[in-house]
Amino acid sequence: MEATHEVICGLDAPCHAFSAKQSSAAPTWTPKNGRQKKKTSGASLSGVDVAKEVDFPSWYQQVLLKGEMIDYYDISGCYILRPGSWEIWEILHEWFNREIRKMGVRNCSFPLFVTEDMLNKEQNHIDGFSAEVAWVTQSGSSKLDKKIAIRPTSETIIYPYLASWIKSWRELPLRLNQWNSVVRWEFKNPQPFLRSREFYWQEGHTSHLSCQGADQEVLQILDLYSCLYHDFLAIPVVPGRKTEKEKFAGADYTTTVEAYIPATGRAIQGATSHGLGQNFSKMFNITVEAPCEGQSEERTKKTFLWQNSWAYSTRVLGVMVMVHGDDKGLVIPPRVAPAQVILVPVGITASTTEDVKQSLVEAMADTRETLQDADIRVESDLREEYSPGWKFNHWELKGVPLRLEIGPKELQTGCASYARRDNGDKGSISFASLAAQVAEQLASIQSDMYTRALEKFRDNLKIITNWADFTPAINCKHLCLVPFCLKEDCEDKIKKMSEGTLDPGSEHDARAPSMGAKSLCIPFQQPSDLKGTNTACLREGCERMAEKWCMFGRSY
Structure with a gap:
């Protein structure tokens, strides 16, 4: 399988230039001790009780x-x-x-332990991990003659x-x-x-x-x-x-x-x-x-x-x-969802006859078997101690891509009701073409989730050519594609100079880290070839010419 490489920097649409003058919608914040936690609509007591954006x-x-x-x-x-x-x-x-x-x-499999001598053999290598290496120094009450590292x-x-x-x-x-x-x-x-x-x-x-x-x-x-x-x-x-x-x-x-x-x-x-x-x-x-x-x-x-x-x-x-993920919980793409479909019986009341209840049990079993035969991962929630509404919230929290509801009305119409986890869309699917229609819905969910994520990435990747625009763009939660000389000392200075927030007195997002921006990568797909263009490195004070477009941003 080959990955499809998109047009610009690995994304399928051009980056947008950014100017500090355009950033009037800078994120605002409230002091930590005064922050209000937004309750999610429709969440049960066991659901998520704080908003993603808060x-x-x-x-x-x-x-x-x-x-x-x-x-x-x-x-x-x-x-x-x-x-x-x-x-x-x-x-x-x-x-x-x-x-x-x-x-x-x-x-294959190798042991998780490594001797200190062997770990130290490649000095540049161990220098990159030295602060994170965990050591075994004792066995029972006896000190080891030589300490042993647990592999980093x-x-x-x-x-x-x-x-x-x-x-x-x-x-x-x-x-x-x-x-x-x-x-x-x-x-x-x-x-x-x-x-x-x-x-x-x-x-x-x-x-x-x-x-x-x-x-x-x-x-x-x-x-x-x-x-x-x-x-x-x-x-x-x-x-x-x-x-x-x-x-x-x-x-x-x-x-x-x-x-x-x-x-x-x-x-x-x-x-x-x-x-x-x-x-x-x-x-x-x-x-x-x-x-x-x-x-x-x-x-x-x-x-x-x-x-x-x-x-x-x-x-x-x-x-x-x-x-x-969203304010209701997980949202899992269908291709990796352990359960791609959850079946929930609905519409059962005190007046529902035993014959109808039995028909529902059989319909649930037939539906599950049909989907399993089509290699669709499916689960049924037949617990009687919980209401359908509680189950809806429960499976939304767990991110199951598609919910199918089957009740007396669905048996009469010959169609199961469905609800998509990613966008909340609802509709019906005929039992006669159940597997094919469910597969289509799952494919649509997968595609739509990627498209939404792509649009957000594309909208937040900005081409920056003026140093004055760089830190404001970073503070507005953007990644920046900049002309860069590729020198380590310049990279250190960019990180230092982009620390902190916007100018004193301006509003900013307190949740954004005060760390400076670091280089993320030199994208394989460059917006343009900088060789021979005499394009200066972005950083103010750097007198070198840029060699490549480099993506910078705050990073985990």
Whole structure:
């Protein structure tokens, strides 16, 4: 499956230029101690009781807990992933496994522990993780002679063994992947799925004879990540390359797909594919005797392998919730919804005859069987202790894409009533063509969810060519595409100069972080070629010429 690359920066419509003069609708705020929590209309006592636009952190916490995606654990920063989230992870897992197997990737498993000596072997690599490494220093009452790290990533665990496994250049490329958890002991405020101390991911590690072969795979994997967001999670992303400052520690370069959270105006790194070059192979002596270029196989030379690593994590679940969720709870795209359809019996009263009740039971069972035979994931809510209205709210909270209601009226008309979770649209579906019409509704929901997310991303990605417009745009929750010199010192200064809020006395959004804007990526699809145009770098005071358009913004 190939990802469809959109026209500009990975989005399918042009970015809009931004001027500070246009920003009259800057977000307003009320002091934290005076903030009013907006009750959601129609929510039960167990529903979400704060609006997404009023208090996003509280909303996010409630949606995850009450939507039964997570529960909190007694170790800070660690979370229980309940079936409501784990089953989504499994759907993505199964698809991604199929796709990488087509590429010749094989799954394996390595231990979660790594010695300090081995972790320290690649200095740039460990420097990037040193503050987050968790260490085992004691067994029972005995101190360990040497402390052992719990893996923050697995390069230094896997690569020592590749040196002995790879015997010949004919065995290449060697492509391995493992599904596992890693530990990064975040000191910042942990957040479920976004910044947790233990999280789940897949991590691919591959070795190649040539740089060209490795580079080709980096982009092939990134296309799969774009597909995962676009086709499954209904979320648009911008594919691009990280700046030198933001690349993976120890890599030659890092490619990424970047998503956007409209409610907070912040970007989030969706997944990464790294070209490691020969950095780790030289460190761990991963070599083969390979034919000299243009020579017969009889003439060989020692060749260090070219390596890649790539990963996406359970962060994708948090991105999905933040982008699509609303004041009633979760809104799950059909392609990843554990239950795509919920069946609810309605219209049963004290006067309903036993014959009608039996007919309803049979109709519910037939409907469920028909949908299951069409490979549609469906559940029935036959609990008698709850009213239909309570059930509607309950399943809306859990984000089930489509609700079908069946009662005496529906039996008479031969049509089930439906309600879409994403936009609230209601109508009827004939029992005679039930599976086909339900499939059409699910496809429409999936498409419409992506379209709405795309429009919000597109509307909030602004081309900025004047420094005076940059910070106001960031404060209005936009991402900015700017001409940039790509130098690290300039990137540091942009971040520092864009800290804080609008001018003193002007209104701003207190929920927006005061952090400065950072580089997100250099989009593969550039609005224009800056070479030879003598376009200055955006930053005020930078006297260098811009090399590329670079996307900046506040980020998770």
